[in-house]
Amino acid sequence: MNDLKTNYPKDPLLDDTLFELAAAYSKEGNTQEAITTYELLTDKFENSPYLAEASLNKGLILYNTEQYEKAKEVLEAVALQYKRYAVAQQAVRTLREIAVDQGTVNSFSQWVRVQGLTTFTDVELEKTAFTAAEKRFLDGDTNTAQKLLTEYLENYPKGTYYISATYYLAEVLFEKQEFDQAILAY
Incomplete structure (x- = not known):
């Protein structure tokens, strides 16, 4: 060739x-x-x-x-x-x-x-946003996870993954010893 x-x-x-x-x-x-x-x-x-x-x-x-x-x-x-x-x-x-x-x-x-x-539908975009945040959380990248989880919750306040996102955010905040913020997220 x-x-x-x-x-x-x-x-x-x-x-x-x-x-x-x-x-x-x-x-x-x-x-x-x-x-x-x-x-x-x-x-x-x-x-x-x-x-x-x-x-x-x-x-x-x-x-x-x-x-x-x-x-x-x-x-x-x-x-x-x-x-x-x-x-x-x-x-x-x-x-x-x-x-x-x-x-x-x-x-x-x-x-x-x-x-x-x-x-993509809005549902697929929401899932993508949550998946990105969850991936960072599970990888232990707490700074990026916090940013992405916060963005997810701001963009999808009644989203499908709201409960999981708030729990993950609470865990990140607790790990960073931001207890007052963590309690609000729990």
């Missing part, structure tokens, strides 16, 4: 080859070559039917290698450029995972609403 890329740079099947080559690199664990090859495809073949999937795959590789900011940038572009396609939904689902990992669910939820992406 590399020979085709080098010897036949104007071949109409080159975008097919680049897409398959990038996928092969990815499967081998050679993520940097996969990213480079996906970028070559998207840069050289602006009308390729592989553009959306190549961009999505690049974003997923970045996410899986914990390059969250780069992944976020690529996936947001995919979500907005290909709104009506399945790749956009996958991009938004991955962006949600990034938001959970980074504890930025609030800004993610706002971005989804502002962009008019209907991938």
